[in-house]
Amino acid sequence: MTDAAFSALASLADPSLLMMLAxxxxxxxxxxxxxxxxxxxxxxxxxxxxFGMEPEPALAMLIGALAVVHTSDTVAAVLLGAPGSASASVxxxxxxxxxxxxxxxxxxxxxxxxxxxxxxxxxxxxxxxIPLARPLVLSFGSPELFMLTILGVSLAAVLSRxxxxxxLTAGLLGILLGLVGTSPTTAEERFSFGSLFLSDGISLVxxxxxxxxxxxxxxxxxxxxxxxxxxxxxxxxGAGIREWLTHWTHVIRGALIGIWxxxxxxxxxxxxxxxxxxxxxxTAKDKRKFGKGDPRGIVGPESANNSVEAGDLIxxxxxxxxxxxxxxxxxxxxxxxxxxxxxxxxxxxLDLMYLIVWAFAIxxxxxxxxxxxxxxxxxxxxxxxxxxxxxxxxxxxLLGAFQEGGxxxxxxxxxxxxVVGFFLKATGMPRAPFLIxxxxxxxxxxxxxxxxxxxxxxSWVARPGVLIFAALLVxxxxxxxxxxxxxxxxxxxxxxxDEHENDDKDGDELEGSLARTPWSLGVAVIAVLVFAGxxxxxxxxxxxxxxxxxxxxxxxxxxxxxxxxxxxxxxxxGSRRDHSGVVDEPTGSSGATMLATRVEPRIxxxxxxxxxxxxxxxxxxxxxxxxxVLVMAGGYVAATLVFTPLFLLxxxxxxxxTAIIYTLVLSAVLVALPSLLPVDLPLGLxx
Amino acid sequence: xxxxxxxADTPPGHAAVTAAVAESRExxxxxxxxxxxxxxxxxxxxxxxxxxxxxxRVVIEHGDLGDPSxxxxxxxxxxxxxxxxxxxxxxxxxxxxxxxxxxxxxLLDATCPVLAVKPSAVDRAVPS
Numbered sequence: 001m002t003d004a005a006f007s008a009l010a011s012l013a014d015p016s017l018l019m020m021l022a023x024x025x026x027x028x029x030x031x032x033x034x035x036x037x038x039x040x041x042x043x044x045x046x047x048x049x050x051f052g053m054e055p056e057p058a059l060a061m062l063i064g065a066l067a068v069v070h071t072s073d074t075v076a077a078v079l080l081g082a083p084g085s086a087s088a089s090v091x092x093x094x095x096x097x098x099x100x101x102x103x104x105x106x107x108x109x110x111x112x113x114x115x116x117x118x119x120x121x122x123x124x125x126x127x128x129x130i131p132l133a134r135p136l137v138l139s140f141g142s143p144e145l146f147m148l149t150i151l152g153v154s155l156a157a158v159l160s161r162x163x164x165x166x167x168l169t170a171g172l173l174g175i176l177l178g179l180v181g182t183s184p185t186t187a188e189e190r191f192s193f194g195s196l197f198l199s200d201g202i203s204l205v206x207x208x209x210x211x212x213x214x215x216x217x218x219x220x221x222x223x224x225x226x227x228x229x230x231x232x233x234x235x236x237x238g239a240g241i242r243e244w245l246t247h248w249t250h251v252i253r254g255a256l257i258g259i260w261x262x263x264x265x266x267x268x269x270x271x272x273x274x275x276x277x278x279x280x281x282x283t284a285k286d287k288r289k290f291g292k293g294d295p296r297g298i299v300g301p302e303s304a305n306n307s308v309e310a311g312d313l314i315x316x317x318x319x320x321x322x323x324x325x326x327x328x329x330x331x332x333x334x335x336x337x338x339x340x341x342x343x344x345x346x347x348x349x350l351d352l353m354y355l356i357v358w359a360f361a362i363x364x365x366x367x368x369x370x371x372x373x374x375x376x377x378x379x380x381x382x383x384x385x386x387x388x389x390x391x392x393x394x395x396x397x398l399l400g401a402f403q404e405g406g407x408x409x410x411x412x413x414x415x416x417x418x419v420v421g422f423f424l425k426a427t428g429m430p431r432a433p434f435l436i437x438x439x440x441x442x443x444x445x446x447x448x449x450x451x452x453x454x455x456x457x458x459s460w461v462a463r464p465g466v467l468i469f470a471a472l473l474v475x476x477x478x479x480x481x482x483x484x485x486x487x488x489x490x491x492x493x494x495x496x497x498d499e500h501e502n503d504d505k506d507g508d509e510l511e512g513s514l515a516r517t518p519w520s521l522g523v524a525v526i527a528v529l530v531f532a533g534x535x536x537x538x539x540x541x542x543x544x545x546x547x548x549x550x551x552x553x554x555x556x557x558x559x560x561x562x563x564x565x566x567x568x569x570x571x572x573x574g575s576r577r578d579h580s581g582v583v584d585e586p587t588g589s590s591g592a593t594m595l596a597t598r599v600e601p602r603i604x605x606x607x608x609x610x611x612x613x614x615x616x617x618x619x620x621x622x623x624x625x626x627x628x629v630l631v632m633a634g635g636y637v638a639a640t641l642v643f644t645p646l647f648l649l650x651x652x653x654x655x656x657x658t659a660i661i662y663t664l665v666l667s668a669v670l671v672a673l674p675s676l677l678p679v680d681l682p683l684g685l686x687x
Numbered sequence: 688x689x690x691x692x693x694x695a696d697t698p699p700g701h702a703a704v705t706a707a708v709a710e711s712r713e714x715x716x717x718x719x720x721x722x723x724x725x726x727x728x729x730x731x732x733x734x735x736x737x738x739x740x741x742x743x744r745v746v747i748e749h750g751d752l753g754d755p756s757x758x759x760x761x762x763x764x765x766x767x768x769x770x771x772x773x774x775x776x777x778x779x780x781x782x783x784x785x786x787x788x789x790x791x792x793x794l795l796d797a798t799c800p801v802l803a804v805k806p807s808a809v810d811r812a813v814p815s
Contacts, residue, residue: 093751274753278753278754278757281752281754281757282754282757282792282796285798286764286798287752287757287760287761287764288761288764288765290751290752290757290761291750291751291752291761292751
């Protein structure tokens with residue numbers, strides 16, 4: 001096993017691999033600096049570039065980026081007080097306060113070093129997980145793997161932030177979407193409605209980029225610009241570095257929490273960093289300075305958010321169950337190379353696993369080093385408004401989705417899913433279970449049929465592994481019940497320690513902003529209709545192909561009905577209490593009613609902002625559709641030449657000169673890209 | 688000197704405020720901190736109306752942390768308070784195991800004396 005580890009290190013000495021790793025690191029750092037992208041954005045943007053590469057350089061690049069995204073996202077949080085990604089909002093609490101006291105360099109050096117250490121510890125964790133999990137993974141048969149897929153989706157649904165019913169609905173919708181296409185057992189087409197390209201199944205890249213990428217663009221184009229002047233980058237690096245050494249226990253604790261949060265599906269970097277912050281506060285004797293610039297409030301969370309990404313990779317590669325959104329995309333990438341994560345990867349591609357570990361470790365160190373060198377000049381990037389980045393990102397993401405199948409249809413699916421993703425996000429439905437469900441749908445079905453044909457009747461249920469997983473499956477359900485009980489009693493001294501945002505300044509105004517409005521009721525009703533439709537359509541399939549869609553549709557109908565009922569139950573009370581129909585405050589206590597009168601103006605401002613967000617999203621999606629029409633007519637480059645300046649001038653309102661230069665550079669990149677990388681541009685009818 | 692009260696809109700929470708009133712010296716500030724997640728202490732006027740003795744010397748603090756027990760302790764440490772008052776409610780051992788307890792964490796982590804009070808029988812009979 002050590003041989004494999006060192007031969008993987010030797011292979012990294014190959015200049016082309018190192019080159020890709022470096023490209024990944026730089027790209028990851030830049031993506032991290034830009035507010036609003038984060039790890040999901042990094043993989044989403046780089047994934048298309050890797051099509052056509054060998055798996056090794058592709059992985060080196062993606063892992064390089066993933067490892068450092070959370071190193072540089074601190075910069076915006078500390079200097080601007082606007083987090084680069086949701087997980088950096090924790091660092092903002094203490095980092096921004098420290099920067100305002102003239103110690104920006106102290107805060108940043110603490111953060112960079114902790115990120116580096118977090119990444120390294122994460123890589124060690126990943127390494128140790130391989131020999132530990134190997135015998136376990138190899139002992140798994142198809143029944144255990146089947147249970148694992150179920151466990152993956154349901155854990156993601158239960159552990160995601162917010163309400164369990166919403167998580168389950170999202171997960172089941174994802175599975176249903178994953179079932180579109182040819183059935184793995186009977187080779188008949190399901191839910192393809194006679195369309196040839198749907199019979200191939202929906203491309204993972206289109207789903208991931210649509211639900212996360214495009215939805216993010218649409219929701220951030222209208223983002224209020226950062227008007228605050230950034231804090232000056234002053235203070236000494238040295239003080240921070242020396243101080244960091246004294247907090248080494250927090251670094252290790254943070255990293256371990258991060259790995260654990262990463263291993264659990266659906267618990268991502270954001271929840272992991274809050275957990276780390278919570279434990280740093282809980283174990284501190286002197287809590288006075290937390291929130292006002294306490295170094296311990298920076299060190300732990302920063303270490304955790306880097307190790308989360310490493311922890312995510314553990315279940316992804318060893319069991320084939322993605323721990324988070326970026327790793328779900330990585331899983332999809334591996335599948336396109338024909339590398340099946342899970343038992344196969346530990347036997348056949350062990351070198352690849354170690355390559356990932358080394359790439360992660362090297363990238364963490366190099367990323368922190370580069371951050372120290374370049375923060376001064378790169379900090380300007382954090383001020384770029386998202387609207388300006390929008391068209392460039394859109395063009396690159398759509399090009400990426402085109403690479404997998406080479407079909408324009410994928411792009412339309414992607415835009416449609418972008419709309420779905422936007423509404424999921426706005427109504428507070430977690431999107432991670434959706435994507436994880438989508439990825440696991442086909443493996444789930446395949447493992448089920450393998451199990452059913454290898455074992456007589458239900459004898460597989462008695463296998464010890466299956467029993468253990470079944471028990472694990474019950475735990476989250478019990479936990480949900482306990483949480484419900486706790487809510488019902490609404491008691492004073494209830495509450496296990498859990499730290500989360502105590503205000504809504506987390507830099508993402510949209511998340512859940514449409515919750516408890518007619519919109520979220522609409523989403524619930526549409527979910528019911530989709531599941532009912534799926535149930536009805538699946539009636540025409542053969543008995544074997546029907547089983548899985550039927551089960552998913554029935555389960556989906558049940559949870560979506562519960563969700564609709566929940567929405568209906570909240571609604572009438574809301575409209576009676578408040579004319580705008582929004583109740584964001586907890587109800588039922590005298591404190592809340594007192595509050596409602598005081599908060600009224602803010603609610604009005606919120607509903608106004610919400611309408612504005614919606615309008616911007618509608619316009620952005622219309623622009624995306626217009627772009628696709630242009631692509632179909634005149635080809636990709638021509639469409640870019642028309643679309644980009646128009647979008648920049650009318651939506652982002654930049655100066656004409658900027659728009660022209662931007663467009664020319666983007667088009668030049670597009671023209672040059674096919675000769676540099678194995679990339680195809682969509683052709684139009686007129687070409 | 689100040690006294691910090693872990694405030695909640697329940698009988699134990701009210702008992703804690705009442706106890707703080709009794710404990711406080713004249714002109715001593717009583718600081719209320721919300722001890723239930725996502726809930727806030729009512730307006731000062733309402734508090735003063737319910738506990739007339741507190742009029743003019745009650746302050747509401749928020750702290751910077753999410754977890755209520757941490758917030759209470761943080762506020763107490765920042766103000767260098769001499770006492771924290773918490774209300775306890777009846778709990779079976781099993782209930783304790785399942786639900787955890789904010790009050791317990793305040794008792795364990797506080798760096799100043801803590802006064803734990805239970806609602807009197809009268810308070811429990813007439814919920815306010």
